[in-house]
Amino acid sequence: MLKAARAAQFSSxxxxxxxxxxxxxxxxxxxxxxxxxxxxxxxxxxxxxxxKFAERALKLGAYKTAMICPTAxxxxxxxxxxxxxxxxxxxxxxxxxxxxxxxLRGEKPGGGRTDFxxxxxxxxxxDEPTIGALRRET
Numbered sequence: 001m002l003k004a005a006r007a008a009q010f011s012s013x014x015x016x017x018x019x020x021x022x023x024x025x026x027x028x029x030x031x032x033x034x035x036x037x038x039x040x041x042x043x044x045x046x047x048x049x050x051x052k053f054a055e056r057a058l059k060l061g062a063y064k065t066a067m068i069c070p071t072a073x074x075x076x077x078x079x080x081x082x083x084x085x086x087x088x089x090x091x092x093x094x095x096x097x098x099x100x101x102x103x104l105r106g107e108k109p110g111g112g113r114t115d116f117x118x119x120x121x122x123x124x125x126x127d128e129p130t131i132g133a134l135r136r137e138t
Contacts, residue, residue, distance in 0.1 A: 001042055029056050040064040044097075051079045054121055058083065064122055068097075071115040084125040089118040090133045 028043070029052055041062040045053035050069055057065040071090065074080070095116055096109035103109070118134070 001044065028053060038063045042066045044068045054083055058121060058123055064120065067119045069117055069119050071117045084121050084123055085119060085129040086122045086125045087120040087129055088131045091116045092133050092135045
């Protein structure tokens with residue numbers, strides 16, 4: 001995501017807990033805000049920590065937060081009703097998101113088997129979230 005943001009000429013900052021990352025090595029859950037002023041956070045968090053990442057992004061004061069999430073987790077995510085979730089964007093067709101080890105070995109990713117969505121949070125949003133689809137050409 002960081003490479004794509006920079007290629008699109010967005011001012012960007014990246015971090016990861018892994019040393020294989022293309023950015024600063026740090027733990028998002030304990031790090032300070034990356035910049036002063038208005039900023040957004042776009043993340044592919046460990047799926048077991050999605051709630052903690054969303055809460056942390058909001059605590060840091062992000063203007064907008066977008067997080068990739070397996071769609072199957074939404075039905076059990078009661079905690080979403082406690083946060084300012086503005087939108088859920090379903091991804092179609094399914095993206096291939098292999099583990100980093102597969103990518104580092106240089107293997108070509110195959111067809112995805114898991115459905116994903118983007119969860120978008122805005123701090124002062126109070127209405128019901130909208131749902132839509134982001135479709136790409138196959």
